[in-house]
Structures are given as C-alpha cells and as structure tokens.
Amino acid sequence: MPYETTLHHTFDNGLVLLGDKMPWLRSAAFAFMLPAGCRFESPDRLGLAGFVNEMIQRGAGNHSSRDLVAIQDNLGLDRSSSISTAHGSFGGSMPAESLPDALTLYADMVMRPHLPGDQIEDARLMCLQELQAAEDDLPQTMMNRLKQMHYGDVLGRNSLGDEAGLMAIDAADIRSFYQRRYQPCGAMLSVAGNFDWDVVRSHVETLFADWKPGDPISEEPVVGTAGYEHIEHPSQQTHLGIAFPAVRYGDPDYYPMRAAIGVLSDGMSSRLFTRVREERGLCYTISAGCHSMREGGGVFCYAGTTAERAQETLDVTLQELQGIADGIEESELERLKVRIQSSLIMEQESSASRASAIVSDWYLLGRVQSRDELQKKIDALTTADLVDYWKRNPPKDLRIVTVGPEPLKVP
C-alpha cells in the first residue's frame, strides 16, 4: 500500500508545521506541542506549567473564556490539553471545514492570552482540586513515584505539581513562564486528515508570522535510581509497579526491545496476560509498556492484585521479564507483526491519532517515519533479534514501587 510522505515546513521563527493528508476522511485534527512542560518549572513552583496552561484558556485575543468554549463547540471541536515533562500541548479533532477557524483560535490562545489576574485564584483552586483528586487514584499514585525513581526529580516530575508550589505561584511567575516557554523555537504543530496543505501552510504562516523565538532548549540528564519503595494504604489491592532502563525511541535497538515488550504484553495471548491472569488468576489488570523521552527510555510494568496474592504476582512477573532471554517462539512474533500491521491500517481511520503520532515522531526522531518504513522494520525483525537484545540488556537496576496494605519482598 503506498503511503504519502508527511509534509513538513519549518518557519523562520522555528515553528515546525507537519501535515499528513487523509482525504478519505470527513474530519481533520491538529496537535500543537509547545516547549512548556513541567521540567522547566523551578523546584519551588511545581505545578506552574499546568497552571499557565489553564490560564491560557481563560480568554485570548478578542475572546473571553466563555467565548472560547462557545466558538470551540460551534466549530465541533473535540479538544484536549495536557502537560508532559517537556511540553504543554493542545489537540483537537473536528469536521474538516472547521480546521482553519480552529487554528486561528489557538493562535490567539498561544500568542495573545489575557492571563487575567482576577482568575488566578480560580485557576489555583482548580489545580489544587486536581492534585487532591489524584490522591484517590492509587495506580496513578504508584506510577508517579515510579516515574520519579526512574527518570529522577526533574524528568520524572508529576505534572500536577505539589501543594506548596501551587500555593506559591503568583502573577509574575505565570507571566514569566508564559513569555519564556510559549515560543516558536521548539514548538510543533501537526495537522492530519482532510485538508489542503498549501492553504494550511499559508494560513499558519499568517497566524504565527509575528511570533518571536526565545532561547533554544537544553537537554536534561536522566538520573534515576534503582530500589524498592512501599507506600502504605489500606486498599483492597496492592498496586505494583516495576521499571527498568531501556533504549529510547530512535535507537537502532528500539524495535527489538519494543517487540520483546509486545511478546510480554500485547494482546490476550501475550505472556504476562496468559501466565499471570489466565493460568493463575492472580489479577485482573497486568501490563508492560515502553516509554521514551528524548533523554532516555524505560520499561514500565503494572499489576493490580489483592494483597494476599501480590507477592506471587511480583515473583511470576519478574520471572517472565527475565524469561524473554530464554527464547521466543516464531508464532509469538508472527502474531505481534499481524497486530502491528492491523493497527497501522486502522490508524488511517483516525485523523487525531495520526496528528499526535507525527508530532511525537518529530520530537523524538527529528523526522517523521512513514508507515511504510515502520512496516519494513517490523517485518524484518527475527526472534533472534529480540532474544539478543534481551541478553545484552537484561532487566536490571529495577525500580519497584507498591501501594497497598503490606510491603513485598523484592529480590
């Protein structure tokens, strides 16, 4: 199947525009990533990135915050916003004809936000609410701590911040973070779906021509530490997380590593699902996945299991992690290849997933990998490649976190 090359244009101020045409759809989607993630917060202002992202949505250009929502609704925009370690992001999918107006609106938000002083207290309360509500989400509590152990204090930050940081933030902090971080150098905007590239490119050029670049972004080292931590909680289940270092997206070894994780966790016949849940009935949810930042990567596993069966779940899971080095059956890899091929084809039904995939590629690889190229890399994998990677990079320096009534014995 022929795949169209992703369209790309870098404007003079550094803003990167990416496009992937899907003319068979009635929709279009965009993903806008700005270099305004929580890694740029100072340690006494944790939560500032999310705070600013919230303030940006409280009025911009000629629009009040209520106007912004009304316009978005009337454009049929299904929207989102989020904070990651490196980025503050906005996304939206919509009927294709709404795309130019939606981009105009987001240009106002990103370049001409009101940051209204009289709404700072409301926004602060909103951020505090989210932080407090997250305390009741035990898997998330576990994963936040695990990410912090894995990537270190800066790259492993929880984007919700902490209470002290949120309480300390003032109008000057908000304005200064906005001015430094909402800038075109390091910003990426992707568009996917049914649109005309020349029209979108010249529209974006007009919208963002006056946007001035700031300082480029420096890299931050990964400073994770191995170890075990238990967070006591009188819960029914013990929420168990295991992480260990792995190559990042873009590394030549990435696909053998990713496929080995697939053998462990992709699908109902994968090893963790089969051996922990199906054969032993130890838990309802178990998974392993890989995560990449530009600075490094890791494998993260999760299992939720009643306290009395948590130790066995941990033991069996660790055994399965090591077991990849003992060999993989051809059929395990074959199933994985079919699944990946199907998901690549299914991606063509969604402009939103394509818009976020290409922008993420650009950030991590500096280019967009075509589906064709990806398909070829996957097709070329052999079971020996997977086993070889695992032998060279066995799971070690484990970071383990549990949340539950009792700590576990870890090796």
Place this chain on the structure above:
Amino acid sequence: MTLEFKQHTLANGLQIIAEINPAGYTAAFGFFVRTGARDERPEELGLSHFLEHMVFKGTSRRTAADVNRELDELGGQANAYTSEEQTVYYTTVLPKYQDRAIDLLCDIMRPALRDDDFQTERQVILEEIAKYDDQPPFGAFERSMETYFAGHPLGGRVLGTPESIGQMTSTAMRGYFDRRYDPKNMLLSVAGCVDFDEVVRQVESLAGDWPTVESAAMTPATTTDEQTKIDLKVPDSSQTYVIRVGAAPSIANDDRFAMRMLVSMMGEEGGSRLFWDLIDTGRADVATMWTQEFQDAGLLFTYLSCAPEDVDANLKLVDGAIEVFVKNGPTDDEIEQAKNRMCAGLILSSERPSNRMFSIGNAWQLRGVYETLDHQLQRYRSVSDSDLRRVLAEFPMHYRTEVRTVSKSPAT
C-alpha cells in the same frame, strides 16, 4: 461514501444486520446478547458478567489458550462488556480476516464452561471487584442504583459481590446460559468492508442449529417514589463523592434526544452551567450530569467530587443552577452550541466502522430500526425550543436517590 444496509434472520431467530462500506479499511463484528444484570435471579448476582469472562475460556473446538491466540492472530481489537441489559462481544479486523473472525465469534457463543476454567476465572472476577473497590466513587454508583431501583434487578451489581461470586457454581452458569443465550435473544451486528452474503452463509452453517427455549418476559422496572439519602463510609478516600439519581426518558421514548441536549447544556464537562459555576471556579474537581437509558426506564445522574468541607456549599450551587435552568429554560445560544457539539461528536465517531457497528446494533436490538448517521443527526437538529421546555417540565432534573461518601477528613 455509499453505505448499504442488509438484514437476515435465521430460522432459529438469530438476527444479522450489516451496514456495508466497501471503501472501509476495517470490518467490525459484534454479538449483542440481550441479557445482563436485570435478567439475573437473586442468587445469580454477577452471573451475566462472570459468563462474559467464561465465553473467552474455550469451546468444544478450542481451548481458552486457542481463543486468545486466534484473536491475536487476527490482529484486531477484541473485547466484551456486560451491562444491566446487554452482553456484547466484538472485534474489529482487516477485511481479509472476515471468515476467521466470524468462525471464532460464532464458536465462542457456545462456550464449553469447563469447571477448571470456572474456578480460575472466579479469582480474576474477585480481583476485578477488588480493583473497583479501590476506586472510591464506584461503590457509591452501585449503591445509588440499588437504592433507586428498590430491589429490582435493574439495580443489581453487574460485577456481583465477593460473596455471590464466591458461591457461584458452574451448574448455575449452564442453566443461565441455556435460558439467556437463546438465538432469539441474540444479534450479530456488522459494519465496514464486509461480504454480507458470505457472512450469512457462514453464520447459517455455524449457528443454524443453536436451540431455542421459551424465554421469560422482562420484569418491568420498579422505582421508589420517596427520596432517599445515604452516607457511605469510604474512610481512606481524600475527596467526597456525591451521586444523585433521578428520572429521564427511557430508550423507547423519543424525548431522550431533547433530554440528552438539556443534560449537555447543564452538565457537560467542557462548558456547561455546572462547569462554569463549579469547575472553572475551582470549587469542585468534577461536577457533571449524564443520562442512562434502559428499555423501560431512564436515569439522570448528577456526579460531584470535591473536598469534604465544600460539599454542602457546592450542592447548593448545583440545586440553584438547576432551579434557574428549569424555570427559564436554555438560551438560544446554548441550544445552538449543544447541537453543534453533539452533531460534530457523532460525525467524528462514525468514521470508524467499530463505532457504527455499536450504533446500528443497539438501535436494532432495542428498537428494531436501522438508523443512518444522517438520521441520527436529524434527530438532534430537529429538537425545537418548545420540545426542550416541554421535556424539561416533564423531567425537571429532580433526584430520588443521593449517595454521599464519608471520607477521612470530616467537615470542620
């Protein structure tokens, strides 16, 4: 995009419907079984959902491992869910796997229900219950339904309880299966790039001999008229959660479209009256409303999550906002905004055959009609200002049941 609708019924009553899109990239298949918590006897609490798990545990032709392996070999997304009135099994695959997907789906609809698998799966269900028990609002939702329906099985816990699951037997499950997985009670919904004639031929050969039984009539839903308030202890939670349940139109009532729009204007998460009053101002973490429609009853949920000390003040704001809304009705701008938001949502979701498969399957099983996307859009577009006022007068967003969690930090 030219879509074609086709329909066929087997001699034993099993129905097949399809919305065919020759240009689609995928094909979606789903068996809709009209059975769920409301069809369980008191000693069967949680049985529909337990059976849903057991359906993936093998047949006379396949072991449990075979089923999981083959589902993965088809490369698609396969799953199932159980609700109060339905159990649905579905998969989306590339068109080249159509015959294998149909073979597998039809086969698992006649599960072996082996005793060993039953015992292991019981543990998984108990784990699933424990998982939801760790999510504080969940128990409060179950309790609100139980109370609202006053002992009627429509308010029964879909997952069951540790006690009911602990005591369940495979014999009881076989009895329930024979009673409920009757082809007259089942529908195969298909959407996307499919060869319909081939689907029919294959299903005739695989499912034509499924036996039928006399099935009992549905027990009409009952509810209590009196208002009930319950405090539910969740000592280790940080937030307080409030769930209120009131009446809304049922799935059989065409006023449900107007009601959904009213509820969206009042309680949509991104920009409704409750959003501006409670979320935008940082008073609550969640303040939202939605409807749930059953065959002969409809529910309006109001859900609030906030710090324990703010609950009473926030509920006053909710009550006040509802009172103003019911008295004055929605504004023209709100109506236009809600229509645009909801219609765009329908258009976006309909791009995937899997979503169309659910949409046409539900409409056909519950109301016996085929609904195109344009028809659905028309349903919302044609709701008038007077319809909204009439429906709001009939369903004035009152609640009969309130469940409130009591958390570790008492109000000061």
